[in-house]
Amino acid sequence: xxxxxxxxxxxxxxxxxxxxxxxxxxxxxxxxxxxxxxxxxxxxxxxxxxxxxxxxxxxxxxxxxxxxxxxxxxxxxxxxxxxxxxxxxxxxxxxxxxxxxxxxxxxxxxxxxxxxxxxxxxxxxxxxxxxxxxxxxxxxxxxxxxxxxxxxxxxxxxxxxxxxxxxxxxxxxxxxxxxxxxxxxxxxxxxxxxxxxxxxxxxxxxxxxxxxxxxxxxxxxxxxxxxxxxxxxxxxxxxxxxxxxxxxxxxxxxxxxxxxxxxxxxxxxxxxxxxxxxxxxxxxxxxxxxxxxxxxxxxxxxxxxxxxxxxxxxxxxxxxxxxxxxxxxxxxxxxxxxxxxxxxx
Numbered sequence: 289x290x291x292x293x294x295x296x297x298x299x300x301x302x303x304x305x306x307x308x309x310x311x312x313x314x315x316x317x318x319x320x321x322x323x324x325x326x327x328x329x330x331x332x333x334x335x336x337x338x339x340x341x342x343x344x345x346x347x348x349x350x351x352x353x354x355x356x357x358x359x360x361x362x363x364x365x366x367x368x369x370x371x372x373x374x375x376x377x378x379x380x381x382x383x384x385x386x387x388x389x390x391x392x393x394x395x396x397x398x399x400x401x402x403x404x405x406x407x408x409x410x411x412x413x414x415x416x417x418x419x420x421x422x423x424x425x426x427x428x429x430x431x432x433x434x435x436x437x438x439x440x441x442x443x444x445x446x447x448x449x450x451x452x453x454x455x456x457x458x459x460x461x462x463x464x465x466x467x468x469x470x471x472x473x474x475x476x477x478x479x480x481x482x483x484x485x486x487x488x489x490x491x492x493x494x495x496x497x498x499x500x501x502x503x504x505x506x507x508x509x510x511x512x513x514x515x516x517x518x519x520x521x522x523x524x525x526x527x528x529x530x531x532x533x534x535x536x537x538x539x540x541x542x543x544x545x546x547x548x549x550x551x552x553x554x555x556x557x558x559x560x561x562x563x564x565x566x567x568x569x570x571x572x573x574x575x576x577x578x579x580x581x582x583x584x585x586x587x588x589x590x591x592x593x594x595x596x597x598x599x600x601x602x603x604x605x606x607x608x609x610x611x612x613x614x615x616x617x618x619x620x621x622x623x624x625x626x627x628x629x630x631x632x633x
Contacts, residue, residue, distance in 0.1 A: 292492075293332040295368045306331075316486050316561075317498065318508040330493035336368075337492045338401040340393060340430060341375040344416050344423040345450040345459055346407025348377050349478040350441035356564075357481025370488065373401070376418075387419040394430060402488060403434040408443045408450045408459035415457040424465060431466050436491055438472045439463065440484055445473035445504075446583040453587055463504060472497055473504040475556075477580035482561050483509045503583070505555070514551035514577050517559040520544065538574065548592035549576030556581045 290298070296306040310328045314321070343351070355367065355378070372378065373393035374386070381389050393401065405427065413422020421429075431437055439462040442448045450459035463471040474484055487506055490498045498506040515521065523529070523543040530538035530547055543549070554577055558569040571577055576592070579585040 290336060290368075291332055291334060292336055292369060295336065299368070313486065313489050313493075316482065316508075317490055327493050331489075334492055336371050337488055338371045338373055338393070338397045339375075339404055339488070340373050340390060340401050340434075341378075341404040341406065342423075342426065342430060343376050344405070344407035344409055344427070344444075345448070345457065346441065346443050348406070350406045350444075350476075350484075351375070351377050353476075353478040353481040354440070354484050355481070357485045369485070373397070384419070390430075394433065398433045400435050402491060403430050403437045404440055405437065405444045405462045406440050408447045409462060409465040410450075410457045410459050411465070412458050427462065427465055431469060436472065436497060437462065437466065437469060438474060438484075438487060440474050441479055442475045442477045442580060442585070445475035448477070449586055451584075451586075470497065471504055472500065472506065475505065475510075475581040475583075477585075479581070480509075480557060480561050480563065483557060501555075509557040509561075510555040510581070512555065514554045514556055514558055514571070517557075518551055518571060519559065520571060533574070544571060544574075544576040546594050547576055548578065548590070548594060550579035550582070550585070550588075550595065551577045552595060554579040554582050554585075 293306055296309070297303075307328065310331055311324060314324050314327050319327070341351070367378075374390040376386065379386060379389070407416075407423075409423050409427055410416050411424050413424060416423040418426055439445045443450060443459075444462045447455075447459050447461045450457055451461075461473075463469075463473065472487060474487060476483075483506070486509075487498060490496075490506075498508060501507050501510060503510075515524070518524075520541060520543045523541070524545060528537065528542045529545055530542045532538065533547060538544075538547075545552075549571065551571065558577070559571070562569045562572070578591045579588070
């Protein structure tokens, strides 16, 4: 099986392009520069990771985000970057052939494959079945001999929209269905594609999962709130807020807190990595964050209702403690995006 270095070469990219990818990946993962040689060595010698991707109660938005992850990796390299043995939406086989392909991959790569799960799980199989088996049964079967389990999206991480009250299907997040097993949560509706790719690269390069917070999220990407890293933060500190979407303050780029921004209670890397190749993110486009990467965001009330002091649980002073770190991270990611604008030479 080809290594990532060989894939770059076969696609017509130079050694310089490969080293640039390795250096940008090291920075994106928040690793010190001293780790760069280790990352390069791993990407040169280790075969590309084997991934089995299961979809349950989902909309496939997370898959869409993943295949459009182009900030740190050229588009034509992305789908060659992993050995995607099973993915209902992307694979060519269908029906019994697809299920047989998954079964063979699970046996051939026993204990070595990464299990990626998209969508919430329902213990009652009548609501979600594939090939005559319940999603719960399929999850247990695939997770038994996996090297790592990664939940992508808020549906897999927290239960998502299917779990919204009154939760008619009895939807639960993956970690709840796999009690006792380590699960990496990459929430978001959908999550940022580059975060998914970087998490897999971390496992490939270092042979272990990235450092996680108390909710099982990679600290590098979910260690700070949107508010901590937001470029409109200065307006918040100055007490300058947009009162509506069509007023002069909104046109001047003032803070969107009063029109419902949930940035102060939402942890994600949207302001630093951004979307669409690092082009923008919701707040930059003029819309408040509605907290899609946080548990139960769908049941927290109106999107455009301002947060109260009780809901935030902290004041400006406590929030400000993370500004310096957030600014440094933002500068690093901005540099990454700038370097990759040119693409292939």
